[in-house]
Every structure is written in C-alpha cells, then in structure tokens.
Amino acid sequence: MANDYKKITLDGLWDNNPALVQLLGLCPLLAVTGTVVNAMGLGLASTIVLMGSNLSISMFRQFIPESVRLPVFVMIIASFVTCIELLMQAFTYELYTILGIFIPLIVTNCAIMGRADAFAIKNPVGASLLDGAMMGLGFTLVLMVLGGMREILGLGTLFSDMQLLFGPAAESWKIIIVEDYVGFLFAILPPGAFVGMGLLIAVKNIIDKRLEEKRKAPAVPTEPGAETRRVRVTGNIS
C-alpha cells in the first residue's frame, strides 16, 4: 500500500504531471500565468477543487451509475468550484477579480474531470484524496514555474503582488530583478505562455531522458563488430 502511495505521489508531481505530460487544463495554464501570484491563486483553487471532487466521487463511487457518471462528475465539480469562488470573493477579492472568468472555468478543467474518471471512480477514498492533492500540487508547481518565468521576462520582477494571496505582510516579498525594466510584452501575452510551456516540456523530457540513460548505463557491452554492421536500406521500400 505504501508503495502505491509513493507511486501516486510521483505520478502527480512528475511522471504523469497533468500539465507537462497529460497536457490537460492548458487553457487556464496559458491564460493566467502572467505572474506568480495569479498562477498560485488559480493553482491552489484547482487543487482544492480537485481534492474535493476526488474525495466525494471516490466516496460515492458505488452509487454513481456508469451511464450518467460524467454529468454527476460535473455537478460535483461545479459545487466545489462554486464554494471556491465564494471563498475567494470573501477572502481574496482582488485576486478573484484578476482571475475573473478562469475561476468558474475550473469546472471545465479537463485535468479535474480526467482524474475523476481515471482514478477516483475506481479507487478508495484515501488514495483518491492523495491523487487529487498530488495532481493539484503538480499542476500548481508547473503554473508557478511558468508564472515565474513569464513574470521575470515580462515585468522584471518576481513574487510581485503576493499580498493578494497572503495578506499585507507579503507585500515586501517582491523582488525587483532588473531596475527600470522596459517590459517584454511578448512574455505577458498568450504566445509567450505557449513558448514557455513548450520549453518547460522540453526541459522535462531532457531530464527524463538523462535519468533513463543513467538507469541503462551499466548495460551489457554490445557484441564485437555490431557497430560496423550495416542495415540494408536500398531496394524495395513499398
């Protein structure tokens, strides 16, 4: 069982990361990652919704008929999103106005629907909750890294406006990387998010490839003469 939990954690954070591997939930991912605080706000909101929906779907999995499971999922997810929306209106109103339509749109985030259908409906409550938490955390981390990249490139700052999420004390967290930065509009606009996302996925693939090579490193030496043998490439290739 412990092994299972370890696998769920690794899956969510790295091996099956919703943003980098499953490429789910790209719309909010690309739209709101202009700064770290926006990314974090949306990431945390999605994580809470994901945990809640995974938990309740897993709890009621015996009672959800196969044929109408998708509408049921949407109803459950939508109720959690409504809760989050009201909570954000109450406690982080400014951030709520900045994120705007993307908070209600968490309902349509396919990462959440995907986890409900692929995991929560088939697994016990504990595992589902952990899966929701780890998938959400993996999603949030990618969002924050992308937000950080875009904030540094686009505005020349890091962690600006963190008070929107953590209260007035966080105002001093802002790091100005470059004084009098001209601003790089491309990084703030959606195309910058696409390019940044592409680079992040590339970096993940490089790391995975390195790890794979390291695992394979003590391989059996190839038989002598194997390198010099040629494959016949001429002739009929359909």
Add this chain to the structure above:
Amino acid sequence: MSLIRITSPHAHRPGNTGSVMLTVLMATLPGLAAMTFFFGWGTLIQVLWGSLLAIALEAACVKLRQRPVSFYLTDYSALVTAVLIGLALPPFAPWWVMTVGIIVAIIIAKQLYGGMGSNPFNPAMVAYALLLVSFPIQMTSWAGPFVMNGDGWAVVSLGDTLSAIFGTAGAAVDAHTMATPLDIMRHRGGFTTEEMWVKDALLANGIGAWHAVSAAYFMGGVFLLYKKIFTWHTPVAMLASLTLLATLSFLLMPDQYPDPFFHLTTGATMLGAFFIATDPVTSATSNKGKLWFGAGIGLLVFVIRTWGNYPDAVAFAILLMNLCAPFIDQYTQPRSYGHAKPNRGMK
C-alpha cells in the same frame, strides 16, 4: 569521334547554399546603401551588430547540437537573417531590441526547429513580429529621412547614432524620429487621404526617401531574378494581388484608400516581395504553389494594412502564409513523369 557524354543536371557550376546566400547578401546592398543614405548611420550599425550576434549565436547553437560549426556558418543563412532584421528595424532602435530579435530568430525560430532548412517560419519575420508586439514604442519610432530636414546628409552624426543605439542617451535622436508613412496613414483619424498629404507636409516632403529605398530593394530583387536565385512567381503574384486590391479600392473610394503606388513603395512591400517571401525554406515549392503563396501574401498585406491594428503587415502576412505553405504544396503538386494524374490533395 567520341561525343562528350554528360548526364543531367547540366549545371555549369556546383551551386551550394553558401553561394546563394552570398548573392542574396549582395542584392541587399543597394537597399542598405539607400537606407543609410536617407536615414543615417543607424541601419548600417544595426546590420553590423545583428550580424555579429547572429554568427556568434549560430556557432554556439550548432556547437551545442554537435553539428559541424564551420559547415553551417559558411552557408551564411544566419547572416542573411541578421541583415534582413537589421533592414527591417528602425535605425535608432536600442541595441537590446536587435539582441532579443537575433536570439528569437536564431534560437527559437531556427535552431529549435532543427536548423537551416527545417524551420517552418521565416526566422527574420518571426523576430520582427515578436519585437513589434513586444516593444511597440521602440519599434515605431522610425528615423526621419534627411530630405525633409533640409540640412543635408547625416543629420545625426555617427557618434550620436552610436550613443542612441548602445548608450542611454536616446534623447539626442528623439527629435529626428517620426512615424512611417504607413503609420501616418493608419492613424490619420477622420481625414481623407488627400487631406492627409496636405496636412502632413513633413510626410509629403519625405515620402521620396521611402520611394527610393523601395526602388533600391526592387533593383536588388531584379538582380536576384537575373541570377536565377528564385523564380518570378512569388514576388510577381504578391505585388500583383496587392496592386489589384489597392487599385480596386482606390478607384471605388479614393478618399478612403491610399493609391496602389503608395502601397507598393512604402513599408516593407518590396523588401518582403523579393527578399523574404522568396525564402526557399518557408515558401511553397511548386511554381503554381508559389503563385498562390505570393497572392495570399499580397491579399493579407492589403487586408491587415487597411483594417488591422498594425500599420505594416508584411511580416504578419508572410508568417501566416508560411503556415499555409505545406497545405498549398499538398494541393499544387505537379504531375510527375509517368503518371497520368498529379498526386495531389488529400487521399
């Protein structure tokens, strides 16, 4: 008597990418000279600075990708990209604008896609579009042509230009910048085109400089045609479709639309038609395809110039048509020898 038997291709000289690119570089010289003559030292400095960066970055990237460095450097394609960006940028643009442009062109638009020959988009135009979107202020303060200042060549001295580009003393040249004719046309407000010419005396006096620069690019393009670097299809189709649309709209509503001559001789029309749209890597392949490709660019240039947000449209039009090039190729594939029907379209 023995006949000399030579199999095809009957080329007199082995062509290679390097010599093609060098010819293209040579053909940009009249344009570069005209730009320097009319707009001061800025363009020359931009081209040199861009070339330095491009060569360094290309070498670094090729090295990183473990490919032969000197082989890829001597195809001079990085140099052509740098020169084209240098010609397209405003002469007094700060050094970091060019730097960002070259980084984007060489690393993102070219090497990340697999280097020379594998890039779907023209690297110079990717860089230009990105810069235009990112740095609107720096990218739209164009140098005023000397003719309208009235005090002869090199209004802004070499030293002032250098400090404007590399230093922080941009103010020294601020007095000598102005909007391009297309920009003025775009933002003329409620005026008719005729009123605009009367109102904007500066433009009316200075327009000759843009005409001359376009003529210089045209000459370079004709030289390339003569050298058979590319076929006539793309540039002719592009200029023809732009002229057709501009003429039609001008005849219908002369108050609202500039005349076709204005479209052809301002902005990057000539540079785009002969030096950028003809890029063999990113344009359509067959002759028929090139006609469609060029006509599409002409249409988009007119549409974006007339109704778009940005004054000039050549970069966006070419990028959009680059995107269509594989599709055009799919549908314009010529019949190959021995086949009754051409193998085109979706199967």
